[in-house]
Amino acid sequence: MERLSKDFLVYTPQFINERDYDYSLFKEGFIFNPYRLISSPRQFFTASSSLVVGYFDSKIPRREIKPFAIVGLKSCDLYSLKIQDYVFLEGDFVDEEYKKKRETSLIISSDCTSFKDVCFCLNLEIKPYPQEGFDFNLSDIDRGFLVEIGSEKAKRIWEDNKDLFEERKDLQARREEKRKKIIEDLEKHLSSLGLVPQEKLYQLVKNNHANPLWQDTALSCVECGACIMNCPTCHCFLLSDEERKGEYFRGRIWDGCQYKNFARVAGGANPLKLRAQRLRNRYIKKFEFFKERIDLYACTGCGRCIDSCIAKIDLREIFKALNA
Amino acid sequence: MPKMNSIYTPKQAVITKIIEETPTIKTLVLKPEEEFSFSTGQFIELTYPGKGEAPFTPSSDPNKKEEFEVTIMKVGRITALFHQAKVGQILGLRGPLGKGYPLDSFVGKELLIVGGGVGLAPLRSLIYALFSRIEDFKKIIICYGAKTPQDIVYKYQIEEFKKPENVELRLTVDKADQNWQGNVGVVTTLLDNLPLNSSQAVSVVCGPPIMMKFTTWKLLESGFLEENIYLSMEKNMSCGLGKCGHCRLGRFYVCKDGPVFKYSEIKDIEDIWD
Numbered sequence: 365m366e367r368l369s370k371d372f373l374v375y376t377p378q379f380i381n382e383r384d385y386d387y388s389l390f391k392e393g394f395i396f397n398p399y400r401l402i403s404s405p406r407q408f409f410t411a412s413s414s415l416v417v418g419y420f421d422s423k424i425p426r427r428e429i430k431p432f433a434i435v436g437l438k439s440c441d442l443y444s445l446k447i448q449d450y451v452f453l454e455g456d457f458v459d460e461e462y463k464k465k466r467e468t469s470l471i472i473s474s475d476c477t478s479f480k481d482v483c484f485c486l487n488l489e490i491k492p493y494p495q496e497g498f499d500f501n502l503s504d505i506d507r508g509f510l511v512e513i514g515s516e517k518a519k520r521i522w523e524d525n526k527d528l529f530e531e532r533k534d535l536q537a538r539r540e541e542k543r544k545k546i547i548e549d550l551e552k553h554l555s556s557l558g559l560v561p562q563e564k565l566y567q568l569v570k571n572n573h574a575n576p577l578w579q580d581t582a583l584s585c586v587e588c589g590a591c592i593m594n595c596p597t598c599h600c601f602l603l604s605d606e607e608r609k610g611e612y613f614r615g616r617i618w619d620g621c622q623y624k625n626f627a628r629v630a631g632g633a634n635p636l637k638l639r640a641q642r643l644r645n646r647y648i649k650k651f652e653f654f655k656e657r658i659d660l661y662a663c664t665g666c667g668r669c670i671d672s673c674i675a676k677i678d679l680r681e682i683f684k685a686l687n688a
Numbered sequence: 689m690p691k692m693n694s695i696y697t698p699k700q701a702v703i704t705k706i707i708e709e710t711p712t713i714k715t716l717v718l719k720p721e722e723e724f725s726f727s728t729g730q731f732i733e734l735t736y737p738g739k740g741e742a743p744f745t746p747s748s749d750p751n752k753k754e755e756f757e758v759t760i761m762k763v764g765r766i767t768a769l770f771h772q773a774k775v776g777q778i779l780g781l782r783g784p785l786g787k788g789y790p791l792d793s794f795v796g797k798e799l800l801i802v803g804g805g806v807g808l809a810p811l812r813s814l815i816y817a818l819f820s821r822i823e824d825f826k827k828i829i830i831c832y833g834a835k836t837p838q839d840i841v842y843k844y845q846i847e848e849f850k851k852p853e854n855v856e857l858r859l860t861v862d863k864a865d866q867n868w869q870g871n872v873g874v875v876t877t878l879l880d881n882l883p884l885n886s887s888q889a890v891s892v893v894c895g896p897p898i899m900m901k902f903t904t905w906k907l908l909e910s911g912f913l914e915e916n917i918y919l920s921m922e923k924n925m926s927c928g929l930g931k932c933g934h935c936r937l938g939r940f941y942v943c944k945d946g947p948v949f950k951y952s953e954i955k956d957i958e959d960i961w962d
Contacts, residue, residue: 417697419780420737455944457695457929573958600933602926603696607738612780614696619932627934629924630742630764633897635962649936656939 365390365435367525372433372470375408377401387434396504398478400438400666404596408434409448409465410616412593416461416603418613429461433470440485440664442473442497444596447654447662451599470517473498474509475543479550482667484680487559490665492546503539510535560683565661568686569651573644577685582639584675585622591669591677592620597650597662600626621645647682695929698735698780699724703773704755709841713806714771715747715759720781726750728817729788729810729920729948733928734758734770735780742766743785743925745947747809749816759809759841785928786947789814789892789918798827798884800912802903804875804895808832808841810920811894815849822852827884833860833875833899837868856883875899876906886911894920901961904951914952921946921960 368374369390377397378388385397445466452462476483476492485492494501499518502509510532513519522529560568592598602619605612619626622642628634636642654662663679670678701724705717726732731745742764748757762771773779799818803811811830818825830849834840840859850857858878860871871878875895891912893903900919907917923935923942930944938957940946954960 417694419697419735420700420778451931455930457931459931460694599931602932602934603741605735605738605740612738614698616696619934621933627924629922630767631896631922632763633922633962635923635959637962641959645936649933653936653939 365394367528368433368470368521372431374433375435377436385436387436390435394435396474396477396502397436397438398504399476399480399483400440400668401436402594402668404444404594404666404668405434405437405441405471406444406448406596406598408432408469409445409462410452410459410599410601410618412618414616416614416616418611420612422611422613429464429468431468431470432465433472435472435474437471437473437494437498438476438666439473439491439494440483440666441596442471442494443490443664444666445497446660447597448599450654450658450660470499470521471497472500472502474502475504475539476546477504477542479546479553480667480671481553482670483550483665484554484557484559484667485665486547486550487554487680488562488661488663488665491543492550493543503542505535505538505542510539557680558684559680560687562661564687565651565683566655568683569647572686573648575686577682578644579638579640581677581682582643585639585643585677586675587622587624587639588674589620589622590672590674591646592622593618594668594672596664596666596668597654621649643677647679696782696927698733698741698782700778701781703775703777703779706773706775709759709843710839713759713761713839713841715757715841716770716773716779717748717755717757718779718781719755723753724756724781724784725753726756726784727788728791728813730784730786731925731928731943731947732758732781732783732785733925735782736766736769736773737778737780739769740766741780741782741926742770743928743943745810745813745920746784747812749820750813751816751820759806759812761806782928785925786943787945789817789948791817794818794890795824796826798889799825799829800879800882800884800889800891800907801828801830802875802879802891802893802895802907803830803832804899804903805834805839806841807895807899807920809894811892812842814892819852822854826854828852828855829858829882829884830855831858831860831875831878833862833878833895835862837861837865874902876902879903879906879910882910887913890916890918892918897922897961908951914955915950917951918948919951919954920948921954923947 374390375387376390377385386402452459473494498514501512627636650662700721701718707715728750733741735741744758746756747759925943926932926934928943930941935942
């Protein structure tokens with residue numbers, strides 16, 4: 365981490381309370397997070413509130429994007445980047461800032477060695493250990509890490525720092541054992557919850573737009589927006605213009621479909637004026653829209669929306685009710 | 689200092705003329721600093737510097753390259769600012785965005801154009817585009833409805849729309865004044881006895897959601913096919929690039945996949961008229 369700090373802003377997991385971890389700029393020491401952090405990696409690639417451009421004769425300099433390394437992403441987080449990549453990189457319009465951050469950053473993921481009660485990645489057929497989308501992956505074995513190199517960028521870093529590594533092919537079997545164990549434990553936990561199989565989720569949403577469940581569930585929603593702000597696949601934002609000392613600039617602020625004015629147009633019409641419509645919208649977007657567009661659910665099973673909901677709205681319970 | 693440019697950066701466009709259409713609607717004539725062209729039906733994001741952006745479909749002839757026009761009804765914060773703008777003022781421009789009207793697929797057909805209120809703005813651009821190759825179309829019927837005679841946009845030129853011999857113009861107002869000699873009633877009252885073969889004809893509709901809803905129903909009742917009804921969907925197009933998420937309509941983003949849709953593409957999506 366110290367060596368990486370020379371070339372990157374390094375963010376590593378830190379305790380924030382007795383059971384949760386979050387990113388913090390690396391200073392010293394290293395804590396391994398056994399499960400996903402509180403924050404999703406989304407904040408690193410599109411900050412919740414940031415200057416995007418200055419325009420016209422703006423003299424606001426382009427901010428240099430300093431390469432960063434983020435440590436402690438889990439398999440669910442890596443999956444979420446596939447969704448974000450689709451939004452910001454695919455099609456006719458490429459978000460250059462996002463692209464640059466994706467290209468210059470270093471992603472150091474790690475296997476889950478435990479899970480939170482709200483975790484249900486396996487239910488969505490996402491394994492609790494990374495298989496793709498990382499530069500380095502760490503598997504916690506015998507007070508050390510078995511490191512897997514996942515990119516050319518990582519290979520170059522490894523070559524420059526070979527003194528820190530030792531070839532231990534013999535530990536691969538240990539890694540597989542540990543991976544098997546976490547799968548078994550998680551499967552046991554999830555089967556006790558009686559979750560709906562992932563292949564049914566698309567049709568369950570599609571066939572239930574008129575289900576009174578949306579209204580019943582939305583009654584307890586307080587519209588705090590925690591689910592959208594903590595979700596790793598949420599990507600919605602609004603552009604906000606400002607003038608300062610005669611210079612114009614445009615910022616980007618995270619927005620989300622659970623807020624009342626999200627879909628409102630200037631004339632006053634609002635296709636998402638009811639909380640029930642907005643709650644349903646979230647499920648349509650994640651389980652219908654993305655499934656139809658790119659054949660992926662925009663849900664990683666990380667459970668952050670469940671963890672953060674003060675009304676205790678639980679996505680897993682919604683699907684169980686729709687399936688009943 | 690390198691100039692920042694991204695998909696979110698507006699280019700400059702100067703206001704060269706302002707036309708007062710009605711007490712609540714103005715047309716701004718804009719001259720972009722850089723070359724700009726659009727296909728009829730595509731939209732732009734217009735920036736009031738330092739205050740914000742809003743989407744508009746140009747109302748001018750897409751064949752005119754030097755300047756273009758947007759017709760703006762005062763309905764909210766940003767549109768009110770555009771109404772206060774003066775000639776010579778510089779606004780921001782992003783676009784063109786979205787997909788326009790598929791003109792080539794209209795060739796050889798009878799066309800029905802139905803507009804309501806400020807919804808005539810994109811349709812005027814379409815009418816210009818059609819008129820520039822008028823011989824390609826069998827017949828064009830333009831039906832337009834406004835609240836009162838005072839609320840009719842483009843009063844100074846609307847009569848010109850019926851000049852070509854294969855074009856028929858029908859006007860109506862919801863509420864007449866003492867000088868109004870024409871039809872009184874909502875725009876759907878113009879859609880009876882249309883001299884065209886409705887099962888073959890194409891219709892293009894733009895106006896407030898409620899007007900589009902009743903027009904679509906009337907057209908279906910008159911025998912128009914679902915795939916021959918083109919609608920301009922009004923949603924909260926914010927980034928215009930299919931990224932910000934606001935304008936999702938079923939499996940579409942209105943900004944990227946529209947704003948013009950065939951009724952057949954969107955008819956099964958709930959709340960399309962809201």
